[in-house]
Amino acid sequence: MPRIDVEKERCKGCELCVKACPQGVLAIGTEMNGKGYFFVKRVEPTKCLGCRLCCITCPDVALSLNVNGTMYHYFKY
Amino acid sequence: MPRIDVEKERCKGCELCVKACPQGVLAIGTEMNGKGYFFVKRVEPTKCLGCRLCCITCPDVALSLNVNGTMYHYFKY
Amino acid sequence: MKDKLAFGYPEGLTTGGTHYCPGCTHGIIHRLIAEVIDELGVRERTVGVSPVGCAVLAYNYFSTDYQEASHGRAPAVATGIKRARPDLMVYTYQGDGDLASIGMAEIVHAANRGEKFTVVFVNNAIYGMTGGQMAPTTMPGQVTSTSPRGRELDLAGHPIRMVELISTLHTPAFVARGTVIRPLQAVQTKELLRRAFQYQKEGKCFSMVEILSTCPTNWGMPPAEALNWLEKTMMPYYPLGVFKTPEEGVDRAPLPLCGLQDGGK
Amino acid sequence: MKDKLAFGYPEGLTTGGTHYCPGCTHGIIHRLIAEVIDELGVRERTVGVSPVGCAVLAYNYFSTDYQEASHGRAPAVATGIKRARPDLMVYTYQGDGDLASIGMAEIVHAANRGEKFTVVFVNNAIYGMTGGQMAPTTMPGQVTSTSPRGRELDLAGHPIRMVELISTLHTPAFVARGTVIRPLQAVQTKELLRRAFQYQKEGKCFSMVEILSTCPTNWGMPPAEALNWLEKTMMPYYPLGVFKTPEEGVDRAPLPLCGLQDGGK
Amino acid sequence: MARKLMKGCEAIGEAAIKANCKLFFGYPITPQNEIPEYMSRRLPQVGGTFVQAESEVAASNMLYGAAGAGERVFTSSSSPGISLMQEAVSYMAGSELPVVIVNIMRAGPGLGGILPSQADYFQSTKGGGHGDYRLLVLAPSSVQEAVDLMQDAFDLADHYRNPVMVIADGLIGQMMEPVEFKEDRQPCRSLPSKDWATTGWKGEGRPRAIVNSLFLDPNLLERHNEKLTAKYAEMARNEVRVAEYFTDEDYDLLVVAYGSVARVCLSAIRQLRAEGKRVALVRPISLFPFPTEVIERAANKAGRVLVVELSTGQMLEDVRMAVGKDFPVAFHGRTGGNLVTPDEAREKILAQLAAREASR
C-alpha cells in the first residue's frame, strides 16, 4: 500500500495538497504545529493511489510517499 | 541656373558631397580654412542640376542651393 | 518486504524549511531545481545566486555554495562566477522585480553575451518581498500597493514578456516558460529546467526558464484561488512553451512590418 | 528675378558648426531632426536630451531648450521632462553605447511604459567618443580597441538589434530603422523621424527611430569608404524598415517554437 | 488644521503634496514603501503624477528631467537604493537642480538589514558621488519635524538650486505621531523664478535653457566649481539648523546626537537632569551645513562630549573637527538595526560623567 507521510512541522496548512489529491486522502486538521499552522492529516489513508500529485504540489516538501517496493515502479518525473 | 554655395569655414573636406554629386560639380580644393581643412570648391559650376544631393549629404550643412525662382518647384523632402 | 521511498526530500535542499508564505509556489520551484541538480549529479560543483526578493534567503535552502547578489544584478554576479570558474555550474534565481525591472540591462546583456549559466525567473506579477508593489509583469488592471486603481496601461504600459524579449536576441540560447500550478505543469517545468541545466553542462549556451508563480499573500487570496487566478489571468498573456533553442536555423528575429517603400503613409 | 533658396540652413540648428569629425554622419542626422522640428512648427516647445557620447554637445547645436543626461539615462530624463510637462515635445538623441549598453534598462522601460517622447538612436557600431571601443552593436569580427582580435561571438555574443527587441513589447509604439548613407535613405529617414515626432505630437505613443551611422575616425577609414562599409556590413544585419506601429492589430509578439508537448526531446 | 495621527512615511508624502510637489518618481524598498504607496494613491487625487521607476538609477534621472523642466519633484528610497543614485546626485548638484531626496536609512553595509540606522551620514554630507558638491541635509527627529522639514526642503532646494536630502530612519518612517499641516504656511525662503528651466524656448525673453554639468574647458569648469563652492558657503552661513537642550544651564557633559537617537538621548537626559545630573544635548537638524560653532561653544562649556549615533562613528568626525583635540570626545554607537534605548543612553552618559569626575 502506498503511504503518504506528513512532516507536521514543515506543513503550513496551505491546503494545496488537499485540493490536488484526486482521492480525498488529505484534509487540514484542527491541531496547530509549533509555527501556529493547522497542518494536514490523512483522513482517508486507505484510498491513496500513490500518484504523488500531493507531493509534487506541496511547496514545503512536507509530504513523502512510501510504497511497498514490489507494487509500483516509479519513474523520475 | 541652380547655384551651390560653399560656406568654407563650415566645410571639413570630407568629400562626401564630391562623391554624391552626379555631375562632378564639386571637388576638394587646395586651400585650407581656419580649422585646417581643405575645403570644397565648385569646379564645374555650370553643370549643376540643382538636385540637392550634395546638400542632403553634407554632414556639416556647409552647402546651400539657390535657384532662379521660376525654374523649379522644390518639394520639402 | 520493506517500504521504498517513492517521493522524498531532495538532497539539493537543506532540511530547515523555508520562510515562504503558506501555499507560495516559490517552494515548489525550489524543489524542482534541487531535484534537477541531484539528478544531473552536479551538486558539488553548483553555485547558486540569490536575488533580492522573496527568494533572498535561497542560500539557506539549497545545499550548494551560494552567492547573494544585489537587487537585479544576479546575471552580472553569475557572469563573474562563470568567467572566473567555467567548470562550475551556475544559476541565478530571480523574481520579476529583480530581473525584469531593475535588472533589465543585466539579464539582456548576459543573455546576449551568451554567458553559459542558467536563469530561473520566477514571475509572480508582483513585488512579493517588499509587500506587493506593481512589477513590470503585473497584469492590466491588477491592483497592487502602488497601482491602487489597478495597473493603468496608459501610465504604466503593458506587462513585459521577458521570454519573448530575450528570444529575439540573435545569440544562441535556450529560453522557455513554464508554471507549477498543477502537477502536470510542474513535471513539464522540471523538464524545462533539466534541459536548461543540461545545455549549461554541455557548455552550449545561456539558458533561461521563466516560471509563472503565485503570491497568495500579496494577491490577497487563498493559495488555491491564487493558482486559479494565475491560470485564468496570467497564462493567456504569458504562453507556456519553448521559445528559443540553440540549435541552428531556429532564429526568429522579427522582420519589418513593411518596407520603407510604404513608410510615411 | 531674385534667387530663391532651395536648400538652406534649418532654423532648428544653431549656426556655430559642430565638433564632429569630417564626414561623420551625426551631422546629417542633426540636420534631419532640425528640419522635422522646423516643419512641424514645434521648435518653441521642444526639449532635447543629449546623451553621453559623441553627441554630448548636441545642446550646443539645436536651437531648442536642452538637457544633458548622464550616460544611458536619457530615456529616464525624458520621462521626467515629459511627465512634468506633457505639453512639451521631448526627444532623446542617443548612441549605441549609451542606449544599447549602459542604458538598456531605461530604454526598454520607457518604451514599455509608453512614454510619449521620441528616441533618435544613432547606431554606429562603436563607442565613438571614448575612442573606439566595442559596442553591443559592433559587428562580428569587427576590430575595435577593446576587441583587438575582432568581436568574438563566443565571448561577446552577437550584435544587439534594438529595434527588433523594442518591437516585441506589447505596449503600442512606433519603431523603425533607417540610415543616411545615401541621399535617398536620408530622405526616407527624415520621413521616419517625421512620423515619430508626429505620433508624439498627437500624444499617441512612444516612438524610436534607429539610424545606422558611420564613425570614420574609429572605424579607421575615409568617410566615403565608411558609407560603403556600413552598407555592406551593417545593413544586412540591421534591416531598414518600420518594425512596429501603434495602430491596432499589428502586435507581433513571437509565439513559442513548440508547445510543451514536445518539450524535452 | 487639527492634529492627525500619521505614519512618518505617509506624513512625508503628504507634506510634499502640501508643498505643492505634484511629481514623484521612485522604486520600492523597505522601510520606506509607504511613501511611494501613499504617493500612488494621493497624487492622482491632486492632479499629480506618480511613476514607479524601473530602478533607483532611473528614478533619480527622472528627477533630474522633471526638475530641469522646472517642476517640484521628489523621490525616496533607503540606503542601497540611495547608493544607486549617487551618479545622478552628483549630476543634479552639478547642474544645480532643485530636488528633494528622502533616505529612510537602514542597516548596512551591502544588503544588511531593514532596521534603523544612521550609517549613511558620510554618504549624505560628504558626497557619496564624485566631485566637489554638497547637498543640504536635514534630519528630523519626529514625524511633525519630518513634515516641517519636508516642506522647507522644497523651498530650500528652489532657493539655492540645489538638491536637498532629508534623512531619517525606519523609526521615524514607521511610527505614527500626531502631525499638523499648517494651512497658511509661507515659503521659508524666497523663491527665484525658474527661468533656467527647459520649458520651451520662444527665441526671446530668456536665453536658451540648457541643463548641464559638462564644461570641457577647465577654466569654465573651475569657475563653475567656484560658484558652487560660494553657494555652499552661503548655505553654511544661513542654513544651520540646530536644537539645543539645557545648553543655557550648567553642564559637565555635552551629548551630540541627531534624528531618532537624539530623541532617545533627550528622554534619558531629562530624567537624569531631574536627578540632578548636569548634562546638555545639541541636536543637529541640518547635517550639512553642520552646526560647528554651536557645538564648539557648547563643548567648550562642558569640557567633555559624548556623540551617540546608529553607526560606528560618522557624525563623530564632524564633531571632532568642531571640538578640536583639547578634551575628550567619546562615542557610543549601535549598528545592525539595533536601537539605542533610553536606559542604554543613560548608562553611557553616567559613565562619561563619572569619567569627567575622575579626571578633575
Added chain:
Amino acid sequence: MARKLMKGCEAIGEAAIKANCKLFFGYPITPQNEIPEYMSRRLPQVGGTFVQAESEVAASNMLYGAAGAGERVFTSSSSPGISLMQEAVSYMAGSELPVVIVNIMRAGPGLGGILPSQADYFQSTKGGGHGDYRLLVLAPSSVQEAVDLMQDAFDLADHYRNPVMVIADGLIGQMMEPVEFKEDRQPCRSLPSKDWATTGWKGEGRPRAIVNSLFLDPNLLERHNEKLTAKYAEMARNEVRVAEYFTDEDYDLLVVAYGSVARVCLSAIRQLRAEGKRVALVRPISLFPFPTEVIERAANKAGRVLVVELSTGQMLEDVRMAVGKDFPVAFHGRTGGNLVTPDEAREKILAQLAAREASR
C-alpha cells in the same frame, strides 16, 4: 627586468597581470580607456579573461561574483563610473570580498570634464556607498608607484578580505615614465587560503560557502559590523603608508599633498629649499588608513600647514582632524581639471611662509 617606458594606465594593467590577476571586468570611460584596452589585448595572451561589461553597475557586480568564486579580479573606471559602483562597493565591503578598483579621477561634479582631479577623496575614503565600511585607499604619485601599489593592492585585498581602491588622476594615467617589474616580487602580506569562496561544496572539508551581506537579525548584523570595524582598526594600525620629505630637517611650514599634486609640490619645495626656505612635505600614500599621527607630529613641528589638492578641500578635513585647532591649516585647491603648476605651488608656499613670519 629592465626599465621600460610605459603609460600609467597600461602599467597599471600590466601590474595586475604580474600580480597574477587574470580577470578584468570594466566599461570604457576617459581618461582610463587604456586600461580596459590593454587588458583586452593582454589577458588572452596569459590565459585570462576580459569582459566589457554593459555598465559600471554590471562590472562591479561581475567583480563581486568573480571575487566570491575566489579569483583575483579588478576593474577600473573614472569618477562618474565609480559613482555607479557605490552600491556594489558597499556589498563587496559587507561581504568581505577582496577586489581591486582603480579610479582615474576626473573633474566633476556630474559630467564635469575629463581632466585631472582629486575630488573623489571623500567618496573613496569615507564611503560613497551606504553603511559603515571602509576601503583601503592607495594613491600613487608616479607610474612606478602605481605599479608597485597595484601589485600590493591585490595582496592587501586578499589579506584583509576587503576591497582596495587605487586612486590617481589622468596625469598619472596618461603619462609615460620608466617602470620596472620586479621578477622576484613576494606578496607584501600573508595570503590566507580562500576557503570561504564559492568553488563548489563537496559536503565536507569546509562549511558551505555563502557570499553574503544580509543579516536579518540585528544582533548578528551588529556583530558583523563589529568584526568589520575591528578589521578597519587593524588596517589603521598596520597599513599606513606615507612619504615624508625634509621632515627630519627644520621647517616653518608643512605641506600636505598626495598623488600627482604632491609631486608638483615636491618640485617646488626642492627648489625653495635650495633657496634656503624651510618647508617640508608629507605625502599620504594610503588615504585610508590616513597617516594621522605622522601629520600630527610633522604639523606640530611646523606650526603651520598648507594642504594642496585638486579639489575644493577634501583631504583637508582629515588633516584638520589630525592637526586640531591650535594653528592654521591653509588650503590651496584647483578644480575643473586645472593642475597646480610648480610655480603656483611655490607662490602659495611663499605666501604661507610670509604669513608665518608675520604672525611670529
Added chain:
Amino acid sequence: MQHEMIFAGFGGQGVLLIGKMIAYAGLNSGKEVSWLPSYGPEMRGGTANCTVVVADEPVGSPVVASPWAVVAMNLPSLDKFEPTVAPGGVLVINTSLINRPAVRTDVRVVNVAANEICNELGNPKGANMVTVGCFVGATEVVPVQQMEDLIRETFAAKPKLIDVNVECFRRGLEVGRAQKAV
C-alpha cells in the same frame, strides 16, 4: 503622566490595530502619543507587536525598554515581553492561547480568555477587541467612549461588523474592570 505599552501577538491577530486605537484614543482625549510597529524580520516569523506611548508631554523616546504595560496575545509574545514590564506595571494575558501563568509577581496580571469570548459572541476574529477592552477596563488608560467611537469608525465600511466588535470590546471591558486594581 506617561504610559508606555506594548501590544504583541501573532501576525493576523490585529495587535497593531488595537495599539493604533489606543494611540488615537489618547490623541482624541488631548494627550501626546506615539505608535511604533515592529517591522523587522520577526514580522516574517508571523509575530507582530507595537509600542504605544500616551503622555501629557510630547513623547520622548518612542522606543521603550521597560513598558508600563504589556498585552500578550500569544505565548511567544508573553515569553518575549513579560520580563520587560516595569515593576508595578500591567501584564494582560490572553489565556485562550497562552497555557502558562505569568511568572512575574511584581506586576499586576490581568487574564482574559479572549478567543473563547469572541467565539462565543460569533466573532472569531474579535479576540483583539476583547483584549483591548479588558486592558482599558483594567487600567482606564483611555476613555471608554473614545474607544467605542473608534471601533465604529474602524468598521465604518463594514457596518455588520460594528456591533459585534463593540460587543466584544464591552465584554472585555467587564472582564478587565473585574480585575481592576483597588
Added chain:
Amino acid sequence: MQHEMIFAGFGGQGVLLIGKMIAYAGLNSGKEVSWLPSYGPEMRGGTANCTVVVADEPVGSPVVASPWAVVAMNLPSLDKFEPTVAPGGVLVINTSLINRPAVRTDVRVVNVAANEICNELGNPKGANMVTVGCFVGATEVVPVQQMEDLIRETFAAKPKLIDVNVECFRRGLEVGRAQKAV
C-alpha cells in the same frame, strides 16, 4: 641637469610620437624621463601636444609651466607656447606652416622648413622627423644614434618607411646643427 620640452602641432602631425622618441632616447641613454600628452578637449580641436622631461634625477613635476624648449609645428602652437619658453631656452619653428617670425628675443630661435624638406624627400608625412632632427641637431639634448635606432624600431613593421624617415631626420639634423648655439 633637467630639460623640459613641449612638442606641439596639429593632430595628425605626429608630435606625440617625436616627444615619445625623445623620452625613449633619454631613457636609453640612462636618464630619468617623463612624457605627458595633453588629452583634454583641445585634442578635439585638432591640436595636440606633449611635455617631455629628461633629467639626471627622478623627474619631479611632469607638468611644466616654463619649458626649456618648445617645438612648434603650427601657428596655434607657436601662439600658445612661445610665451612660456624659459628665458635662454629654445624655440623651434616649422616655418613651412608658420608664416610669422618669433616674437621672443630672449630665447634661441631655430627655424626649419620641415614640410618643404620632407616633401622634397618624397615623404610628405615626415615633417615631424625633420623637425625633431633639427631640434636634436640644434641642442644635442639626446644622442643622435639613439634617435636613429628609435626610428628604425618605430617603422620596423613598415620597412619601406625606415630609410626615408632616417633621411628626413638627418636633413633636419643638418639644419639644426647649422643653427647650433656657439
